Structures are given as structure tokens and as C-alpha cells.
Amino acid sequence: MILTSLADKVAFNQYYEEAPADQIQRIRRIKAEFGADLFLVAHHYQKDEVVQFADAQGDSLKLAQIAAENHDAKKIVFCGVHFMAETADILTGADQDVLLPDPMAGCSMADMANSYQLAHCWQTLTATYGQEILPITYVNSTAAIKAFVGQHGGVVVTSSNAPKIVAWALRQAKRLLFLPDQHLGRNTALQLGLAPSELGLWLAQENRLQAVAPQQVRVILWDGYCSVHQQFKVSQITALRARYPEIKVIVHPECAHQVVAAADEFGSTAAIIKYIQAAPQGARIAVGTDNNLVGRLIKQYPDKKIMALNPFSCSCILMNRIDLPHLAWALDQVAAGREGNVIKVDAQTAFWAKQALDRMLTLSV
Structure with missing residues (x-):
């Protein structure tokens, strides 16, 4: 339910006047009362004030797997962005509700590819190349885009499984259409040995x-991209290497290729976390990804010298719409038996999108 009336908006605004300690206590109480019937998941890029309540946290692949495997919870509170909640709804049962604390928590990258644009693109490409094209979409896309990909025999990828799935796809078709993130697509293709001319x-x-x-x-x-990961530059890496010759740099594959090439390592959010965990005590590591996660890693590993590649970069503004007041409001709706912001994908879209998501989950094993 989106707040539309003035009374609703005034009532919600009161959540920003409430003491955070009271909201924390109430959220914990509601979670305890509902037990296994309520499951709260959070993406790694969420703020600490939200992550503290998570029953599970992860990157996009992990959260998709969690949604597919959970058959018990009646209410799944999804602390992420809209496309993630759509994916969870597609992969969960009809008797399960997926709630997004703020329906305005979207993704600018996902918004860079819509069904109208994709239909025109597909018409042009198939007129040029025939039917020898397989569509692949990054999970950071709308349910409608996933449905188109599923209907045309394609597959969803995440930054964790992109190399494995793109390698598979290149064996299935002469050409691939990779959307909406050009940088993940380029970095993956070059990693697999394709030439820039290809x-x-x-x-x-x-x-x-x-x-x-x-x-x-x-x-x-x-031609899409993540605005957060465009804030990382080769000049930042060069400056840090001049100041700290021993430094290691790891970045996310949503960064531009020249940044990835200048770094020591690149990988998904989960891969970045594993890299930090495995690093020796005292290692100095600069991380190029959302600074909510980097800040959490700095606190979790005080024995290592973790730092942000760009300390002045903005975290994902849309992801950050999920905050403590929105979460408290969402849990209050659940406790009161009201619907709240339930995310529902229509049956036909969900059917075809699930084909692409199931292929991904099968290939990710």
C-alpha cells in the first residue's frame, strides 16, 4: 500500500519523530511474536540500523536462493530494492507475502531497460542476426525484463555467477544480448577471453x-550502469598506491573496465566479503563498492586496515530508503493485520520470469 492520503502521510511522518530505541524494541517484539511466520532478509548494502534485525543477509544470488528455499514464512519482509522483492515474490509460494518497507526503493539501473525499449532492440537485432541470439539479464532488472528473457529461452545472472552462466550461454548461442549493466557484461566477457572487438x-x-x-x-x-559504482576511478587507485605501496584493491564488477583492470581483484559482494575474511592480519585493502558495506567491514575486521576506495562516494540512495522508521512502520502493519506494501507480480509475468530465474538457480549449483 502506497501512502496517498494526507492523513496517511502525516501518520507515517510521526515515525521520524519517534525515539529509535522505541522502534528497535517494538520491531524485536513483533519478530518474536510472529516467530517463524515472519522472515526478515537484508541485502549487504543496507544500513546497520536495518541489518541488525535480519534473519538472513546476502548478495542478490544468496537472497534469491533464500527466497526459493523458504516455504514456511507467511510474511517475508524484504529489506532491499524493488526488483529484489519482485524476485522473492516470483520464487515464493502463493500463500506467502513479500513486503517491501518502502515501495519507492527502486534501482536506477533496472529503470534503464524497459519492455518497450527491449522489444524494439530485439526486433532490430533479430532482423540483423536472425534467431541466433540468447538474451541474458542481470538480476538488477524488472520482472517484465526477466519475463521477456525467460520467454526467449534466456537466463538471469548475478555478479556472483555471471562468469559461469555467460560461459554456458556462449556455448548455447552464437550471440548474446546482455542487459541492463554494460560493465558487468563487459568485465565478464573479457574475463572469459573474448576480444574487445567481439x-x-x-x-x-x-x-x-x-x-x-x-x-x-x-x-x-x-547501455546501462550502476550510479554507485561509477563513482570509482583509476585515479583513486593510483593515488592510494602512491601513498600505500603495499595496498590491495578489490572492486565490484559493476565498475568500469579500466577500474577493474587497475585493481588487484574484482568480484561480487559475496566475493569481496570472502576476500576480506581471508586476508592476513594487518593487510591494507581498499574496497570499491557501496560504502554501507565497506563501513560494516571496517568495523567487523579491526585487525585489518580496510578502507573505502572512494570515502566520499554516495551509498545507494534508493537502497537507503529502507531505514529504521520504514521498517518499524512495515512491522506495525504486520502486527495490526494490515497488508502494508505487499509486492505482487502478475501471474503471466511471474511464470516467464521464473523460467529465467530457475535456469539461473540450476546453473548456479
Whole structure:
């Protein structure tokens, strides 16, 4: 339910005037009362004030797997962004409700590819290349995009499983359409040994393909990106290496390729966490990803010199819409027996999107 009336908005605004300690106590009480019937999950990029209540936390792949495996909870409170809650709804049962504390918690990358643009892209590409194209979508996409991909025999990927699944896809089809994140697609393709000349860029705003040699193209990248991961630059890495010669740099594959190439390592959120965990005591490591996670890693590993690659970068503004007041409001709705912000994907969209998601989960084993 989106707050539309003035009375609703005034009532919600009172949550920002309430003492945080009272909200924390109430959230814990409601969770205890509902027990296994209420399951709260949080993405790694959430703020500590939200993560403290999580029954499970993870990156996109982990959260998708958790949703698919949970058959007991009647209410799943999803502390992430809209496409993640959609994915959870698609993978859970009809008797389970997925609640997003703030329905305005979206994803700017997901918004860079819509069904209208994709339909025009597909029409143009199939007219050029025939039916020898397999669509792949990053999990950071809408349910409608996932459904299109599923309907055309394609698959969803996450940053954790992209190399494995893209390698599989390249064995299935002569060409791939990878959307919406060009950087994850480019970094993955180059990691698998493709040449830059084998990559093309689909300019959705212009409805055309940009490529050095169109007939050599094997992976067509959609012109989308994550605004958070565009805040990391090669100059930042260079400056840190000059100051700390021993430093290691690890970045997320949503960063531009020149940043990935300049770093020591790159990997998904889960891979970054594992890298930090395995690093020796005293290791100095700069991390290029959302600073909510970096700040948490700094606190969790005080024996290591963890630092943000760009300490001035903004965390995901849309992810941060899920805060303590929104979470308290969402749990109060559950306790009062009201619907709250339930995310529901229509049956046809969910059916086809699930085909693409199931392929991903099967290939990820």
C-alpha cells in the first residue's frame, strides 16, 4: 500500500519523530511474536540500523536462493530494492507475502531497460542476426525484463555467477544480448577471453548498435550502469598506491573496465566479503563498492586496515530508503493485520520470469 492520503502521510511522518530505541524494541517484539511466520532478509548494502534485525543477509544470488528455499514464512519482509522483492515474490509460494518497507526503493539501473525499449532492440537485432541470439539479464532488472528473457529461452545472472552462466550461454548461442549493466557484461566477457572487438553496445536511447565490426560481435551489451559504482576511478587507485605501496584493491564488477583492470581483484559482494575474511592480519585493502558495506567491514575486521576506495562516494540512495522508521512502520502493519506494501507480480509475468530465474538457480549449483 502506497501512502496517498494526507492523513496517511502525516501518520507515517510521526515515525521520524519517534525515539529509535522505541522502534528497535517494538520491531524485536513483533519478530518474536510472529516467530517463524515472519522472515526478515537484508541485502549487504543496507544500513546497520536495518541489518541488525535480519534473519538472513546476502548478495542478490544468496537472497534469491533464500527466497526459493523458504516455504514456511507467511510474511517475508524484504529489506532491499524493488526488483529484489519482485524476485522473492516470483520464487515464493502463493500463500506467502513479500513486503517491501518502502515501495519507492527502486534501482536506477533496472529503470534503464524497459519492455518497450527491449522489444524494439530485439526486433532490430533479430532482423540483423536472425534467431541466433540468447538474451541474458542481470538480476538488477524488472520482472517484465526477466519475463521477456525467460520467454526467449534466456537466463538471469548475478555478479556472483555471471562468469559461469555467460560461459554456458556462449556455448548455447552464437550471440548474446546482455542487459541492463554494460560493465558487468563487459568485465565478464573479457574475463572469459573474448576480444574487445567481439563486444557491441546497444544504445537504447538511439535504438542502434554501436560496434567496431558488427558481424564479429558475440556479446551485445545494453547501455546501462550502476550510479554507485561509477563513482570509482583509476585515479583513486593510483593515488592510494602512491601513498600505500603495499595496498590491495578489490572492486565490484559493476565498475568500469579500466577500474577493474587497475585493481588487484574484482568480484561480487559475496566475493569481496570472502576476500576480506581471508586476508592476513594487518593487510591494507581498499574496497570499491557501496560504502554501507565497506563501513560494516571496517568495523567487523579491526585487525585489518580496510578502507573505502572512494570515502566520499554516495551509498545507494534508493537502497537507503529502507531505514529504521520504514521498517518499524512495515512491522506495525504486520502486527495490526494490515497488508502494508505487499509486492505482487502478475501471474503471466511471474511464470516467464521464473523460467529465467530457475535456469539461473540450476546453473548456479
